[in-house]
Amino acid sequence: MDAGISSSSEKVRSRLRRRPLQEVAVSKPYLPSMRSTTSFVRGSSSRKNQNFDRFIPDRSAMDFDRAHSLLTESRKEKENAAASSPSKEAYRKHLAEALLQNRTRILAFKSKPPALVESVFQEVFSDSTSSHQSKSAKHQRYIPQSAEKTLDAPDLVDDYYLNLLDWGSSNLLSIALGNTVYLWNATNCSTSELTTVEEDYGPVTSVSWASDGRHIAIGLNSSAVQLWDTSSNRLLRTLRGVHQSRVGSLAWNNNILTTGGMDGMIVNNDVRVRSHIVQTYRGHQQEVCGLRWSGSGQQLASGGNDNLLLIWDRSMASSNFTPNQNQWLHRFDDHMAAVKALAWCPFQSNLLASGGGGSDRCIKFWNTHTGACLNSVDTGSQVCSLLWNKNERELLSSHGFTQNQLTLWKYPSMVKITELTGHTSRVLFMAQSPDGCTVASAAGDETLRFWHVFGSPETLKFAAKAAHAGPFSSFSHIR
Structure with missing residues (x-):
């Protein structure tokens, strides 16, 4: 089992009026500019009360x-x-x-730099140098170490097993704060309230956008699931009788909404028909806290508080409620804690990454066709969420105790590229912008932060244009 609700969330909070999703001013440390002809030193130890910095000129470069x-x-x-x-x-x-x-x-420099020696190989040298520089620039892209924007997120439930953040294809970000679901428009930075559920039904335990970016599913603590049309702020229907307790995980597959509950059940709901329960998956003995459909829509990955990771094939789902009927394709019990963090690889359809909780701390990679575990990396802290970079072979993970950081990994070497810090509590949820560049993270410190960790749209457009440019790019391709 993994830690669920944090003890800090159970303390009585002061009821100061806070406006959800308003930008928070975050102080940044002072970083003095450095020049090549000066050295930087700390003030002497005898001046403990005067913590200041001073610059000492490099005398060898001065003409007195x-x-x-x-x-x-x-x-x-x-x-x-x-x-x-x-x-x-x-x-x-x-x-x-x-x-x-x-x-x-x-x-000034004492002597001029040596002139470039021209030779018959100058053109070849220039070509190889430019190629090397382009590769180095691509490898060493700039990643800001601080969040681009920080928003206040009061009453965010600090519960590891829930899924309270999602970013839709229409560039609307949804976040559940207590009993209320808010929508933040990333285009104009405006905030709107979608709905507030009654105390008997709340709090909200999960949110998930449909692929059209217009409809959103909301799971409740009361076991019900609501379907909303965000373009008209209208409740379309409420799915009842699907689960016996809270619905902490949701996943869309076209018109199928898959729900996972604390009762260990996984249910496929066809939202187009009145009798919406069409298929069920049985295999977990405790709460289902992670659900992800593969890009093809044929395989479903589910993680639970029973430390199990199950891979399901859509064609093997049961359409009846036969007790103890198992239909999984693969059953992995390698994790030593709850499995919530799941991410299908965008460039290899059968590759799945999974992350374990505080007693496990590992990111594992699976071939879901063969069932083989390809790699396992101990991250040293609770793995809360995983996201693949859609444009590079990279994986981003968010963590809990002790650093509450976001870590960017190079795949498949799993070498750390960078670590992003700023959150003061475990980073429970992450969501990726539609263009794949920005990542939003929500933590138990009741803040929502935005990171430009996967590049910028301008860079991606240039890279895509360069990739399509070729000797035959102006000709039509024969299929």
């Missing part, structure tokens, strides 16, 4: 005679302005040009 001349030149001009004649002024300027050689910098 010239510096003295330039510093005293203006003063001498004022003193001798009355006594100087035009001939003396012309002589002084001519002498300054001859001695100082019209230099304007005090700090």
Whole structure:
């Protein structure tokens, strides 16, 4: 089992009026600028109460005679302005040009860099250098270490097993705060309230956008599931009788809404028909906290508080309620804690990444066709969520104790590219923008942060244009 609701969330909070999803000012540390001709040192230990920094010039790069001349030149001009004649002024300027050689910098290199030696291989060298630089620039893309934006998220339920954040294809981000579901428009940064459920039905335990970016499913603590049309802010229907307790996980597959509950049940609901329960999956003995359909829509991955990861084939689902009937394709029990974090690879359809809770701390990779575990990496902390980069072979993970960080990994080497810090509590939820560049993270510290971790849209457009450019790019392709 993994820690569910944090003890800090059970404390009585002050009821100061807070406006949800309003930007929070985050102070950034002072970073002094560094110059090549100066060295940076800390103040002496004898000045403990004066924690200041000072710059010491590099004396080897200074011309003291010239510096003295330039510093005293203006003063001498004022003193001798009355006594100087035009001939003396012309002589002084001519002498300054001859001695100082019209230099304007005090700090300068002692010798010029060597000139480039031309050879018959210069063109080849230039081509190889530019190729190397382009590869290095691609590998060393700039990743901001601080969040681009931080929003206030009061009453966010600090529960590991829930799924309270999702980003739809219409660029609307949904987040559940207590009994209320809010929509944040990433295009114009506006906020709207979709619905607030009654105390007897709340809190909201899961949210999930349909692929059209217009309809959204909301799971409730009362075991019901609501379907909303966000374009008209209208409740379309409420699915009842699907589960016996709270619905903590949701996943869409076209018109099929898959729900996972604390009762261990997984149910396929066809939202187009009155009798919406069409298929069931039985295999988990405890709460289902992770659900993800593969890109093809043929395989479903489910993770539970029973430390199990199950792979289901859609054609093997049961359409009846026969007790103890198991239809899984693969059953993995390698994780030593709850399995909530699940992510299907966008560039390899049969590759699945899964993350374990606090007693496991591992990210594992699976071939869902053969059932083989390809790799396992101990991250050192609770794995709360996983997201693949849609444009590079990278994986982003969010964590709990002790650093509450986001970690970007290079796949398949699983070398750490960078770690993003700022949250002061476990980063329970992550969602990716439709363009694949920005990641939103929500944590138990009741903040929602946005990170430009996967690049920028301008960079992606340029890369896509370059990728399609080729010797035959202007000709039609024969299929």
